[in-house]
Amino acid sequence: MYSAIQLGKKYLRYYFTAANGKGHGIHSPFVFDLVVKVLNDKTKYAAYKEVEQQRSLLLGNEAIITVEDFGAGSTKGLTKQRVVQQIAATSLKPKKYAQLLYRLVNYFQPEIILELGTSLGITTAYLAKAKPTATVTTMEGSAAIAEIAKQQFHELQLNNINMVTGNFDETLEMVIDKTEQPFNFVFIDGNHRKEPTLRYFEQLLAKTDRDTVFVFDDIHWSKEMEEAWEHIKQHAAVTLTIDLFFIGIVFLRKEQKEKEHFVIRF
Template structure:
């Protein structure tokens, strides 16, 4: 019975997604985000982007084929571990170092669908200088950094083994990748004083509310006006959702777009009122539920 109903539910969701998508143009929605949003509905894009995705997915499969071989990864710490407010001298402690199998590592990277979504975002935005916090094996970095206008992808990873892996994965599709093996704050201490204005920032690691707000605030002065800022896993936990609910009140964003899995914001250097908010979970086909991650130890 359930199986019989499923295609109808899927069809109804698609209709809602299409109708929501149709409502966006001419309604003040950022032009540069439209193709990526449309892709989430059609799941079809051009041949060049699909070929890049095929190359990245072949590499993901190769990584997964190492099966149960183990690699260190920094798991996200418990909510509250960084205190209750962002202070100027805050340095959030990273979470527990866990061992993931190569299969898990391959799965941890953003999926083809979300990878292509970010590739299209970076392409339409003509992002040249890209910074990623949370490399893992370099899957999302490959999608974003292979966008045609990328001149420099810098990506930060705390696990030496994962940074090493990413150094072999990224050059397959990205022309100028730099993998920095350090904790986020240590790497930012080094690069922020010298980095050119950032066009695209992707924060995908240390998924804890205060830590996320802290990293965003640290990088903010180095963003170019109009930069894209993508926050991953905004519904991973209630704590991350609370973080997103603070970000959508941030006057330094002109738009805050909730795709359920990721939050996409447009940065503005000067702003006095909260951003325009867009609930685009229907477009992404994502429900309003919030995750309850396990693995946190007292």
């Protein structure tokens, strides 16, 4: 991964070169509407307060758990003792981006949602709250972390979430096979390495349709993730991408004849 200084320099370059976040100069009607109605939506949805209350509780949770780590920088089967509040402080998606996920789901109204990387369940809760009638499948490598996420779902009275626990390399194929309808919305935040990210993307493409939206987390987190993002942008199935620096949004819109890639300040 890049150092804080490297990432800071990259962010500054992004900030001063990205398209205006108000939508000015964006000639795609589809992207312009997305910027105006989703990125710039300042509505204080009731779900925001409810989910952020759970985040606050997690940030104060001093319980110690044993965590299995299958992500970047780890080896299969590695375990270590972690304090819940430390996981919450370092692993949870910041409010700004977690609430953007809520607005994306609220805007596109997907029926079948998949999340790779539950963590403590905050982003999952936002996804599920945005479309209570949707089926949300969320996947987490660590059983101990998954149990805490389930507690959040219970507290928030969320009944539309299916939790799958285990290494994605072993569980993703099963999830794809068991899901009869195409995934309409996919959030990938589970393994910040190039090869697994691209492999998961390829696997999931078999269970998508023209309206499927992919969101990739931390696309500039490391050289590997930047390479993965560039590969995804050039993939034959991809027609439109939006780079918001900390996340990337991918569309498979078949009606779009030429590829377009946007970098937008957010």
